Amino acid sequence: MALITVNGIVTRYANYRDNDRILTLFTRERGLISAAARGCRRPKSQLLPASELFVSGEFVLFLNREKYTVESCDVREPFYPLREDVERFSAGAYMLSLINEGTAAEQPNEALLSLLLYALSFTAYSECAPLDMALCFAARCLQTLGYSPAVTRCAACGCDLRAARELHFSAAAGGALCSACTHGFGTDAVPISALSLEALRRMLMLPDAEMGRVRLPERVRNELKHAVNGYAEHVLERRFKALSCL
Numbered sequence: 001m002a003l004i005t006v007n008g009i010v011t012r013y014a015n016y017r018d019n020d021r022i023l024t025l026f027t028r029e030r031g032l033i034s035a036a037a038r039g040c041r042r043p044k045s046q047l048l049p050a051s052e053l054f055v056s057g058e059f060v061l062f063l064n065r066e067k068y069t070v071e072s073c074d075v076r077e078p079f080y081p082l083r084e085d086v087e088r089f090s091a092g093a094y095m096l097s098l099i100n101e102g103t104a105a106e107q108p109n110e111a112l113l114s115l116l117l118y119a120l121s122f123t124a125y126s127e128c129a130p131l132d133m134a135l136c137f138a139a140r141c142l143q144t145l146g147y148s149p150a151v152t153r154c155a156a157c158g159c160d161l162r163a164a165r166e167l168h169f170s171a172a173a174g175g176a177l178c179s180a181c182t183h184g185f186g187t188d189a190v191p192i193s194a195l196s197l198e199a200l201r202r203m204l205m206l207p208d209a210e211m212g213r214v215r216l217p218e219r220v221r222n223e224l225k226h227a228v229n230g231y232a233e234h235v236l237e238r239r240f241k242a243l244s245c246l
Ligand SMILES: [Zn+2]
Pocket: 154, 155, 156, 157, 158, 159, 177, 178, 179, 180, 181
C-alpha cells in the first residue's frame, strides 16, 4: 500500500455504481493507467472537477494490490473550451482515442504526453481549425509511436518522391507510393496530391510548440483526413469514429 503522485490527463472514463467512475489516465510517470474515483459524481465531491475528459493535473493515487484509487487532484488545466464546442470536442476526443488505443499500460512516453498537451491547447485556445490539429496530432502521434508514414520516399521501392507528379497513398504499404508501385496495392492506394504530401511532411517536422502554425487548404484537409486516419486505423487496427464529426 502506498501513495504515489503522477502528472497526467484523463483520456477516458466509465461510470459505475451510483457515484463512481473509473478514470483512464495518461501519465508522465507510468503511462496509461486506470484509477477509481470514488464518489466523484456527487455534487460536493472534491474529485468532481478532476473526473472529466481532458482534465490534466497532478493526481495523488493510492496503490493497493496493483489497483489505483484517486485520493486527490490538483487540476492544472481543465481545457473547458473542448467541452463547449462540438468540433473542438470531436478533435480532442479523436486525439484521446489514439492515445487509448496506441499506447500500452504502464509504459511512460513523455514525448507523446507533451505532444498531446500542445495539441489540446491549440485546439482549445487558438483559432486553428480543430480538424487540422487532429490530423497534425495523429500523424505526429504515430511517428512518436514508431509508425512514421513514408512521405519522402516511396513506401515500396524507396525512390525519391519529391519531384514526382503522380502520387498515391496506401495505409497497407505504409505511406506514399510512386506511380510504378501503385498497382501492387489495389484499391487501398488512393491518389494524393503533391501539395498534401508536402503538408504532411512539414507537419511531421514541426516542433510541438509550432503546431499552431498549421493551416491546411480545404482540398489538402480532405485528402489528409482520408490518408492519415486510414493509416492510423490500419496501424492500430481500430476504427476511430470521432473524426467523422469533423
Ligand atoms: Zn515505388
